[in-house]
Amino acid sequence: MDQIIRPLLKENRLHGDTMLPLGVYENQYMPGGKGFDCHWHEETEFLLVLEGEVLFQVDTEYFTVKAGEAVFIDGGDIHAALDVLGDTPCRMTAIVFDAGWLESGSFDAVQKDYISPLLERKKTFPRRILPASGWEKGLLIHLHTIIHAYHKKQPGFEIRIKALLMLMLGELSGEEGRACDRSEALHSDATRVDRLKTVIVYMHNHYHRAIRLRELADQIPMSEGQFNRFFKSMTRSTPIEYLNAYRIRKAGEYLSASDKKISAIAMDVGFDNLSYFIKVFRQTMRCTPSEFRKKHGLRPEQSG
Structure with missing residues (x-):
């Protein structure tokens, strides 16, 4: 469906299916106009800007996102692409997924130290992911690889995508200060x-x-x-x-x-x-x- 007639605010659509609860969506917005309106969904989302520049909102935060940068949205957060800036269209790709898909079958070290803190918003990704450091560049490369794997759908693409998301969590936990704690918002x-x-x-x-x-x-x-x-x-x-x-x-x-x-x-x-x-x-x-x-x-x- 064309991006300008997608359902807004609380989304009830299923992203992917029960076997692969993940969807990848590409949208383009014209210069001088708006992107998408305020909405939220229970799933987690990475939004990668491929071209152009846009003023973004997540809950009460406002910031500019440019080509080559990404936004991370915790499940349940209101978000919107408010204004397309500059003279070129803004093209972006969203990766929306149920973070519970990453959970371990038992309470192991991965569940305790990585997955549970992500779901509880205690150790989560920064709102903006910029190509300013080696580990953030690694996250952006992983996002591009996930998008490519999703569209190609070659045998084994599901496990490749899940593994890449787990690698991103590993990058996030690589050093103190990378992860954000949004469990107690103001x-x-x-x-x-x-x-x-x-x-x-x-x-x-x-x-x-x-x-x-x-x-x-x-x-x-x-x-x-x-x-x-x-x-x-x-x-x-x-x-x-x-x-x-x-x-x-x-x-x-x-x-x-x-x-x-x-x-x-x-x-x-x-x-x-x-x-x-x-x-x-x-x-x-x-x-x-x-x-x-x-x-x-x-x-x-x-x-x-």
Whole structure:
């Protein structure tokens, strides 16, 4: 599925399958635009930037990631690619996997000293992995090798990928100071993230109808002005901008999967004015709903 119509926020998709709980996904985002919106999943993720530069968010941290660098995301962390920087597209590859897949069959030294601390966020990878030191360069090489092995799928690729992830844990534990302890995040930050999750989940459950700002603010609760400032500080967009962007992406799913009238789809995703829906759709997707449907292989809506 095209990257601009992927499901957002709490992902319920299965990455890989029960035999290989790992998926690799490639995406490209245009300069001057946004990457992907705030979301989270229970799985662990490495995100490798292959080209371009992007402003990234993980929970309450914001930082720039460039080509040749990677981001590590612990399971459950909210993350987003907020803005594509510079004049070139940003191309990135995500490796998403269930870290429990690495667990030992018994409580051995590997489980005690490496796997359990990773799962408990006591000895985990740095947020940004830069080619600034030998061990970090080693991690980046391993990520490229994992991506190559996943796409080639030659016999034995599963054990090769698992072995590479274990080697990365070995690199992390090679010297004192490499691993990060995020088991006790600042309480204030954890509270802010939980509040953000609460209100965006509410948006995703009720996007199909009119939602007032007061209704959203009551979910936390905050005053409307306080809530508006809080939401923008966390996502770099207003609540209405975020809600409309989510509605448009849901509309993209419907347009690509059915021949339902565009006016009906606009109503289904919470727009009661067709002209406004088309205006917001064009701003978000850089094309009209009809052009989007045509691009995705379905016939344009028939008039009459």
